[in-house]
Structure formats: structure tokens, C-alpha cells
Amino acid sequence: MYPYHVPLVWTAFIALFAGLSYRLVSMARLAAREKTVLPTLDAKYGARSILHWVIPFNSRNMRMRPLFTVVSFAFHICLLATPLLLMGHAVLWKTAWGLRWWSLPPVVADATTLVVIAGGVFFLLRRIAAPEVRKVTAVSDFLLVLLVISPFLTGFVARMQWFRSSIPYSTMITIHIVAGALWLAAIPFTRLSHMLWFVFSRAYMGSEFGAIRRARDW
Numbered sequence: 001m002y003p004y005h006v007p008l009v010w011t012a013f014i015a016l017f018a019g020l021s022y023r024l025v026s027m028a029r030l031a032a033r034e035k036t037v038l039p040t041l042d043a044k045y046g047a048r049s050i051l052h053w054v055i056p057f058n059s060r061n062m063r064m065r066p067l068f069t070v071v072s073f074a075f076h077i078c079l080l081a082t083p084l085l086l087m088g089h090a091v092l093w094k095t096a097w098g099l100r101w102w103s104l105p106p107v108v109a110d111a112t113t114l115v116v117i118a119g120g121v122f123f124l125l126r127r128i129a130a131p132e133v134r135k136v137t138a139v140s141d142f143l144l145v146l147l148v149i150s151p152f153l154t155g156f157v158a159r160m161q162w163f164r165s166s167i168p169y170s171t172m173i174t175i176h177i178v179a180g181a182l183w184l185a186a187i188p189f190t191r192l193s194h195m196l197w198f199v200f201s202r203a204y205m206g207s208e209f210g211a212i213r214r215a216r217d218w
């Protein structure tokens with residue numbers, strides 16, 4: 001990382017954490033104004049629903065779409081684990097803050113990176129091929145998936161030193177850091193904020209189905 005990358009990385013992390021806090025506080029205020037939401041929440045049924053939906057094939061919906069389920073779980077696990085457990089990133093934490101961090105063996109990180117890219121391509125093709133998804137797809141949905149895989153593509157190209165004769169390594173890393181910064185900053189302000197809402201929407205559905213309708217929501 002070069003000194004001119006530092007303000008960009010700081011801006012991205014501040015946008016991520018300030019954005020997530022802002023979205024959480026505004027959603028909590030909105031929920032508090034809705035008379036039925038908070039009183040419906042029930043710890044036992046909420047936790048039961050979350051647990052059912054984070055275990056692969058533990059809901060009827062997942063069992064009905066096995067390929068999608070496998071791709072989605074593999075995609076999300078690799079998407080979260082790779083940037084957090086990457087040796088190239090751990091080195092940066094160590095140099096900047098003296099922090100020691102776990103890292104995946106490089107060959108494993110290469111594989112998890114490729115899983116994310118392949119998962120992204122699958123989501124893009126699915127939006128073209130499945131009529132029920134195509135109907136509700138806008139150009140922005142394609143752009144968002146491309147944004148999500150862009151740090152993985154550019155990080156992989158940089159690491160493999162591909163196209164080095166036409167794009168110097170330092171330029172590729174700069175492109176990677178811009179892609180990574182946009183990725184981080186986009187999470188709170190786009191549909192990627194589903195990362196936050198998953199737990200709450202499942203907790204609500206689980207509570208309403210379990211405590212009121214006496215039914216399952218998985």
C-alpha cells in the first residue's frame with residue numbers, strides 16, 4: 001500500500017461504520033414507531049428462526065433449490081472469510097498497527113477468491129436465465145453484483161501479476177484498493193445492507209410465526 005492510498009482506505013472504513021450505525025439507528029426508530037413490531041419480537045422464536053436459516057438445507061425453500069443454496073452459502077462464506085483472513089491484508093494490518101492476525105494459506109485464499117467470482121457469475125447468469133428473476137431485475141442489479149466481485153477479480157489479478165507488461169503492479173493494486181473501498185462504502189447505502197437486515201427480518205418472521213401463528217417459518 002502506498003501513502004496516497006491511506007486517505008481512501010480511511011474514508012471507506014468510516015463510510016462503512018458510520019453508514020451502518022446510521023442505518024441501524026434509523027431502522028430502530030422506525031421500528032419503535034410501528035406499534036406491532038417491537039412487542040412481537042420474541043427471543044426464543046426469533047433465535048430459532050435465525051438458526052434454521054443459517055444452516056444449509058434447513059428450510060424447505062433451500063431444499064427446493066439445492067444448486068442455488070450451495071452456491072449462495074459457498075459465495076457468502078468465502079466473501080466474508082477471504083478479505084478478513086487474507087495474508088496480503090494481514091501484512092497491511094501488521095505494518096500499519098502492529099496487529100497480528102490469522103491468515104489462510106495463499107492457495108486456499110486463491111480458491112476462496114475464485115469461489116466468490118464464480119458465485120457472482122452464477123448470480124449474473126441467473127438474473128438473465130430465470131424468467132421470474134429477470135422480470136424484477138434492473139441494470140443496477142447487474143452493476144451491484146459486478147461491484148461485489150470487483151475487489152476479488154482485481155485482487156486476484158494483482159496477486160497473480162497478470163497483465164504486468166501492460167498494467168504495472170502498483171496500478172493494479174491502486175485499482176484493487178479503489179474497488180475494495182467502493183465495496184466497503186457501498187454496503188450501508190445499497191441493497192448490500194441486507195447483511196444487517198437478515199438477522200432482524202428473520203427474528204421478526206420467526207417471532208410472528210412462532211408466537212402468534214403457532215407455525216414454522218422455515
Ligand code: HEM
Pocket residue numbers: 001005009012082083086088089092106109110111113151152153155156158159160173176177179180181183184
Ligand atoms: C480497501 C482496502 C484494501 C487494501 C489496502 C487491499 C490490499 C490488498 C493487497 C496489498 C493485496 C495483495 C496482492 C498481492 O498478493 O500481490 C490484496 C489482495 C486481495 N484482496 Fe485486497 N485490499 C483492500 C480491500 C479488499 C476488499 C474489500 C476485498 C474483498 C471484499 C479484497 C479482496 C482481496 C482479494 C480476494 C485478494 C487476492 C486474493 C488471493 O490471494 O488470491 N481486498 N489486497
Ligand code: HEM
Pocket residue numbers: 072073076079123141144145148187192194195196198
Ligand atoms: C452475514 C451477512 C449476510 C447474510 C446473512 C446474507 C444473506 C443473503 C441472502 C439470504 C441472499 C439471498 C439469496 C439467498 O437466499 O441465498 C443474499 C444474496 C446476495 N448477497 Fe448476501 N448476505 C450477507 C452478506 C453479504 C455481503 C457482505 C455481500 C457483499 C458485499 C453480499 C452480497 C450478496 C449478493 C451479491 C447476493 C446475490 C444478489 C443477486 O442475486 O443479485 N451479502 N445474501
